[in-house]
Amino acid sequence: MNIGDVARNSGVPAKTIRYYEEIGLIHPNRSENGYRDFTETHMHKLAFLGRARALGFSIEDCRTLLALYENENRESMQVKAVAEEHLRQIDEKIAKLQSMRATLSELVDKCAGDHRPDCPILADLSPVGMSE
Amino acid sequence: MNIGDVARNSGVPAKTIRYYEEIGLIHPNRSENGYRDFTETHMHKLAFLGRARALGFSIEDCRTLLALYENENRESMQVKAVAEEHLRQIDEKIAKLQSMRATLSELVDKCAGDHRPDCPILADLSPVGMSE
DNA sequence: GTTGACCTTCCAGTTGCTGGAAGGACCATA
DNA sequence: TATGGTCCTTCCAGCAACTGGAAGGTCAAC
Numbered sequence: 398m399n400i401g402d403v404a405r406n407s408g409v410p411a412k413t414i415r416y417y418e419e420i421g422l423i424h425p426n427r428s429e430n431g432y433r434d435f436t437e438t439h440m441h442k443l444a445f446l447g448r449a450r451a452l453g454f455s456i457e458d459c460r461t462l463l464a465l466y467e468n469e470n471r472e473s474m475q476v477k478a479v480a481e482e483h484l485r486q487i488d489e490k491i492a493k494l495q496s497m498r499a500t501l502s503e504l505v506d507k508c509a510g511d512h513r514p515d516c517p518i519l520a521d522l523s524p525v526g527m528s529e
Numbered sequence: 530m531n532i533g534d535v536a537r538n539s540g541v542p543a544k545t546i547r548y549y550e551e552i553g554l555i556h557p558n559r560s561e562n563g564y565r566d567f568t569e570t571h572m573h574k575l576a577f578l579g580r581a582r583a584l585g586f587s588i589e590d591c592r593t594l595l596a597l598y599e600n601e602n603r604e605s606m607q608v609k610a611v612a613e614e615h616l617r618q619i620d621e622k623i624a625k626l627q628s629m630r631a632t633l634s635e636l637v638d639k640c641a642g643d644h645r646p647d648c649p650i651l652a653d654l655s656p657v658g659m660s661e
Numbered sequence: 662g663t664t665g666a667c668c669t670t671c672c673a674g675t676t677g678c679t680g681g682a683a684g685g686a687c688c689a690t691a
Numbered sequence: 692t693a694t695g696g697t698c699c700t701t702c703c704a705g706c707a708a709c710t711g712g713a714a715g716g717t718c719a720a721c
Contacts, residue, residue: 399639399667399668400667400668401667403664403670410696410709410710411668411710412709412710412711413708413710415669415670416564416708416709416710417561420708430668430669430716430717431668431669431716431717432668432717433668435667441655441656441657443655445654445655448653448656449653450708451629451634452629452633452654453626453629453633455707455708456707456708462595462619462651462654465651466651466654466655468646469646470646470647471646471648472643472645473640473641473642473643473644473645473648473650473665474641474642474643474644476640476648476650476651477637477640477641477642477648477650477685478642480633480636480637480640480650482635483633484633484634484637487626487629487630487633488630490622490632491623491626491627494585494619494622494623494626495623496595497583497584497585497619498616498619498620498623500584500615501584501585501612501615501616501619504612505613505616506610507603508605508608508609508612509581509605509606509609510605510606510609510610511604511605512604512605512606513604513605514600514601514602514603514604514605515605516578516597516603516605516608516609517596518605518608518609518612519598519608520585521576521580522580522581522584522594522598522599523573523579524573524576524577525573525600526582531698531699532698532700533697533699542678542679543699544678544679544680545677545678545679546699547700548678548679552677562685562686562687562699562700563684563685563686563699563700564698564699564700565699565700582677587676587677588677588691589674651694662721663720663721664719664720664721665718665719665720666717666718666719666720667716667717667718667719668715668716668717668718669714669715669716669717670714670715670716671693671712671713671715672711672712672713672716673710673711673712673713674709674710674711674712675707675708675709675710675711676706676707677706678705678706679703679704679706680703680704680705680706681699681702681703681705682701682702682703682704683701683702684699684700684701685698685699685700685701686697686698686699686700687697687698687699688695688696688697688698689694689695689696689697690693690694690695690701691692691693691694691695
């Protein structure tokens with residue numbers, strides 16, 4: 398299969414597939430004409446990567462997960478550990494965003510949003526107060 | 530003031546301050562010895578930037594907000610518009626993360642996390658099923 | 662033989678810094 | 692005056708994970 402077919406079937410863009418090869422996530426063969434030549438297995442791996450990335454796993458996590466995926470002697474605790482750590486980081490991000498959201502939404506509510514210059518948002522950002 | 534003083538007082542690292550100068554967010558003067566020379570105003574701007582960045586505003590948003598901050602003829606609706614758009618994007622990010630979180634946490638719960646290879650997490654990522 | 666869709670490589674850009682190297686400036690002390 | 696330590700300078704590279712584009716080779720159809 399050429400890269401275009403794999404891209405269509407796996408949902409991973411051709412550019413990204415080339416990038417994944419470059420960083421050693423997949424190793425397609427080459428046809429005589431120099432085109433990459435993919436097997437079903439390559440396609441499955443790419444779909445796997447696509448899903449893992451969609452769940453927010455980092456490329457390095459993906460590398461680990463792919464290795465576990467291919468290793469029949471894996472222990473599910475290894476997979477779970479990666480997923481749990483990722484979950485923890487997601488929770489951190491959510492917490493940070495929600496904290497920003499809370500502050501910001503409060504400021505937005507307080508701002509008149511009219512033609513006058515006075516603005517609680519700027520006042521909050523300003524270290525000196527907005528009276529001028 | 531030298532960059533070190535400003536960094537300590539504004540909470541923005543010296544490296545970051547130099548970067549902000551490079552991208553045109555601030556314009557410190559230069560002393561005879563070539564050192565950057567900052568005024569109180571510069572420090573206020575940097576503190577402003579520090580807070581805006583902490584609320585997640587992009588550098589370009591910061592540029593806009595800083596311009597509004599300095600413009601006495603601003604209208605608060607301009608500020609509010611920037612903040613509301615940012616809020617919207619934060620909400621999007623939160624939603625995305627929460628959706629990931631939901632899937633991931635479900636998978637983590639289902640995974641035994643023991644010494645056996647069977648793993649619902651890998652099974653979910655895999656497009657072909659884990660039976661081998 | 663020529664179009665058009667495909668493929669190739671390589672380079673640059675994205676966002677917002679951060680680290681480090683190499684070297685000049687300043688200040689205090691011996 | 693030498694020396695040391697702490698500042699400051701510039702420049703270059705790297706992070707994550709692609710994405711866009713240029714320049715050019717390949718292939719299949721008409």
